Every structure is written in structure tokens, then in C-alpha cells.
């Protein structure tokens with residue numbers, strides 16, 4: 457059913473070129489689960505030491521650093537709703553909390569969204585910069601940073617979770633540029649005549665192409681989660697590739713002195729030099745690894761956490777890969793380079809181990825005693841590691 461919904465969205469947005477309000481995109485019965493994830497995200501975020509990373513707290517539309525401190529010191533209690541928590545911490549004032557990269561604080565949310573987004577990726581393709589999640593929480597009125605559009609290529613999908621309703625406003629680009637002179641943070645009041653309102657109910661989705669000006673308005677307390685679908689600029693990906701090529705080169709322990717180059721003929725010297733130090737092979741590997749890393753983690757740019765519980769380690773327990781996360785791999789000489797949940801792993805390229813990965817990727821289950829017994833491959837350690845990063849599930 458989801459497959460059809462996403463291909464419908466893909467067609468109706470004209471391949472993410474037009475905004476779209478899609479009703480009931482998230483099944484109603486999943487909303488309590490998501491709300492529980494969000495509570496855990498706040499609890500987990502306040503527990504970590506690197507304060508304020510990706511967090512913005514607004515009180516009455518203004519960034520507020522005292523409220524940020526209060527937020528960090530008072531995580532939501534298990535028994536209170538996020539609305540009750542907000543009212544307690546911010547003392548009944550109008551508040552807005554924006555937190556980036558929430559997939560890092562809730563493995564359950566990342567897994568749920570990875571499954572939920574598979575049909576989108578099948579129609580829309582793999583965005584070169586990956587996927588990330590953020591959320592807006594509060595009763596702040598208009599989005600505190602005003603009417604804006606995202607960077608070109610950063611397509612957005614807003615999932616309204618509720619409980620309150622939200623009005624989302626978009627503009628036709630020509631209308632917005634005419635009245636605003638292209639300014640980004642124009643006060644919304646003066647622009648509302650030309651705005652197109654979309655009334656969002658819990659479970660509804662709003663597609664926001666990167667060139668569409670928009671603002672949200674949330675009067676009663678509500679939560680909205682935004683998926684960033686990042687088509688990175690080529691220049692940025694080139695820099696990443698160059699850094700990855702350098703790393704791969706540093707793994708190469710070979711030692712091959714070059715032949716002297718022609719002394720006076722620059723063009724010929726260049727040709728001879730490149731014939732001996734071609735970067736084509738490491739560049740291809742860098743590109744392959746970049747793609748495999750994203751594929752291995754549902755295209756989220758952040759790898760999974762490495763603190764998943766490691767339990768039930770009997771040699772007879774059968775394990776399969778956690779849906780929908782494959783372990784893409786390739787063999788390079790005597791090494792096997794694999795990617796699991798966004799983590800890069802190097803194992804010896806033993807044929808039985810390659811076969812195990814092949815079987816896992818085909819949905820088969822594997823036990824610790826199926827691994828070859830050799831000095832270089834330890835099935836027990838491999839299963840432990842894969843469990844710790846959330847790559848396996850018990851059959």
C-alpha cells in the first residue's frame with residue numbers, strides 16, 4: 457500500500473518540483489509509537505554531554521539561551537506527555553524547539569523511517585547527500601525563522617504528528633518574489649494574501665520542493681518531523697571523494713618508485729607520470745564505497761549507533777539482517793570491504809565469509825557455527841559486532 461502512496465506522491469509532485477499536501481501518509485496507529493520515540497529522543501539528547509548541538513530553543517519567537525539551559529536540565533519524565541513537559545520547563549510560555557539529526561537519538565525511529573521510505577527511494581532514487589531527520593516541537597505560532605526556502609537540491613517532506621493541527625503556507629515563486637523582493641525572512645503577516653494554506657492533521661504529509669517558499673503555523677502544541685532529502689552539490693561530493701581517495705591511498709602499503717620523467721617535454725612528462733600514478737582505481741573504489749555506505753543504512757547519512765544490546769549469543773541462535781538494511785561488500789585483493797548500517801568493515805576475503813554475506817543479503821539466516829573456523833575469521837566476534845551496530849535480528 458505504501459509503495460502506491462509514494463509513487464502517487466512522486467507523480468503528483470512532478471518529481472518533487474511542486475508542493476503537495478498528502479493526507480494520512482503516516483498510519484494513525486503508528487502515531488503513538490512515533491510520539492514515544494520523540495520522548496526518548498529528548499531524554500537521550502539531554503543526557504549527552506555535547507550540549508546544544510543541532511538544538512534551537514525559541515521563546516515567544518526569539519532564540520532563548522536560558523530556556524536552552526532549562527531544557528537541558530529537565531528532560532521529559534516517562535509519565536508525562538511532551539506537551540506537559542514543555543509547559544513545565546518553559547513555564548507556560550509559547551515555545552518552539554528545533555532539533556536536527558534526531559535519527560541519532562532513536563534507533564527505533566531510524567529503523568521505522570528506513571522501512572517507511574524504501575518505496576520513496578525506489579521511485580525517487582538515492583540522494584547523493586543522504587537522508588536526515590529533524591523535528592519542530594511546540595506551540596510557537598509561525599515558524600520563528602520566517603518565510604524561507606531551503607538550499608537548492610534540499611527537498612523536504614514534513615510529516616505532521618500532532619496532536620494539534622498545523623497550517624502550512626506555501627507561495628507560488630513568482631508571487632513571492634514580486635511582493636518580497638526575494639527576501640527570506642519577511643514578516644509573514646504582509647505576505648498572507650498570496651499564501652496558499654494547507655491544513656495539516658496528524659499523519660498528513662507536506663512535500664516541500666527546495667525552491668518553494670514556505671512557513672508553518674502551529675497554535676496548539678504539536679510535533680512535525682521533517683525528512684531532508686539531500687541532493688548535494690557536485691562540488692561537495694567531489695571534495696568528499698577526494699578525501700576518500702586520500703584515505704584509501706593511505707591504506708596502500710605498496711612501494712613502487714617511479715621511472716624518471718622526460719626532462720624538457722612537459723606534456724610527455726605529464727602523460728608518463730599519470731600512466732604510473734593513475735587515481736582512477738581508488739576513485740572508483742571511493743565512489744563505490746560512498747554509495748554502499750548509504751545503501752547499507754537506508755540512505756541515512758549518519759551511521760547507526762554502536763551501543764545496541766548484544767545478547768542471546770548462543771552458537772545456535774539464527775540471525776538474519778535487520779530489514780531493510782543490506783550489507784553491500786566488495787573484494788579487493790585479499791580483503792573484503794563491507795558496509796553495515798553505515799559502518800565500514802574490513803575482513804579477510806575468505807570465500808566462506810563472502811558466501812555468508814551473500815546468504816544474509818538474500819534473506820537467509822546464519823548461526824555462529826555456520827562460520828568457517830579459522831584463525832582469521834571469528835564468527836562469534838563478527839556476530840557480536842554486527843549486533844552492536846543494530847545490523848542483525850533474531851529469527
Ligand SMILES: [Fe+2]
Pocket residue numbers: 604605606670
Ligand atoms: Fe523549511
